[in-house]
Amino acid sequence: MSTSALLSALRVGGRQKISASSFGARAQATGSHVFRIHRFTQVREKVANGAAIQSGTFGVGGHDWRVKCYPNGNAEEDRGCISLFLQNASHAKTGDAMAGYKLSILDKSWKPSRTRSTDEHHFMGRGWGWDKFMKLEELDKEKHLQDDCLSVLCDVTVDTGLRTEDYTDEVAAAEELTKAPPPFPVHGIAEAIWNRQEPDVKIEVGDGQTLAAHRWVLEAGSPVFKADLALAPNDTVAELRVGDMDADVCKALLRFMYTNSPPPELESMAGRLLVAADRYELEQLKLACEEALCKNIDTSSVTAALALAERHGCTVLRKAGMRFLSSPGNLDVVLASSDGLEKLKTSCPSALLELLDKKRPLNEQLISTRV
Template sequence: MTTSALLSALRGAGRRQITASTVAARQATGPHVLRVDGFTRVREKAANGTAVLSSPFGVGGHDWRIMCYPNGDTEKAEGHLSLFLMHENHAKTGDATAKFKISVLDQACKPYWCRSQEEHRFVNQGWGWDKFIKLEDLDREKHLKDDCLSVLCDVTIDLGLRTDDYTAEVAAAEQLKLASPPFDLHGFALSEAIWNKQAADVMN
């Protein structure tokens, strides 16, 4: 039952002047896409232990970067793609708790290989996977078409509890959220819409 429906029921029971407030756990979610153009050339330039970085992107009042090691971040990870989420402004904002998922996309803009981290507290710069995927498992037609690697990172930040007055504006937003979308998106159109909506870096 929505808050609007609850208030309607209570007013119908005689509580005409009733007001309301809501308490909820708040989150902020944001995606970022890193595209590495000329992946073969980048691998030649970035030896084992050398990273390339996305530009900073903001989620939940914190700045983040995707850190990519095209040839692995250590000798033990050589032959793998290493991917990490970096908390860019930790020195300024302090610790942050985040859930995140990093995905290598295929040519249909769909996640091919994903890894997720639940509720990690960033007490220093970053967290991720040194052996995210074997380089030999990246297919040139499916994942590296035109020699381009696309990495998507979805970050969700816990913003804690928040209390809001239930106003007419909140009620209108609640009803809009419940309404069905005026059109459907399927197949390629959906992928294209998602792709166009997300911020992207391009590295040459």
């Protein structure tokens, strides 16, 4: 049982102010360092096989570390390769260290191009790494040696021992969520879920409001929410920030995920909710929004509807908009507006091209507009 679940169970028994701590979790410290070797081609020509160049030291987890690079290999059998190692440079002062590490050669966009890693090693005075990290013939001047500079990234995670964890912040978050009401009227299955299990996710929306939800509901309903929550530990209250969504849309989104039904006010927010449904890959909700928008297509809204369909891949909505514009009378009204043609050209060019093939009058108007 997670600590948050334990606290929730104890709180049900009438205990309102609860603190908690636990001993046994291993503490870790992480850090990164970039070692850049300028004029690498010249360096490789001058540094012999078995000779190393080394980075400056950098501190992580109470120890000083350095990267060692052998441009022509660490030993005779490593000729033709780059050898890379990580060394506990402060071993004489700070002693042994348990650490995992990752070494990467970066490309010109500063992304790892070749990476090797290991979970944990016992570092004493000697270094750990790879004799044949990368063949020299695999180094590309354009990809790896921009301005003849080789960049090596080192990520280190040091085990700093057992620690006592204080759950004060988690308790506060759990208490806040316990008091939070459901973000929509609950009944049936949704009510049963809410009454049986306390929410364990806080969602902060763009207008500053915070909504409560259950992690397993979000993960089961949306692969995007599942990916967002993957980084949050399972035994803590997860916090999500959705800055481009207002509270009403987020409540409608959550309502659908719990009840599989759109909100009663769907027509008034269908456009905004469609954008959210597309982002979180809720295809059924997205289709419901499309159908609601189709019912209200007129000469003032058809261009916006087609633009929305084009941006978010809405087949049903696009077909409805094209059917509406296929009527000569409707098309004439749209084109007669001051910016009707310009909106079609800029917001939904594929729809315009399709209309060009079908409507000669529109084609003639375009020609006269260009002239």
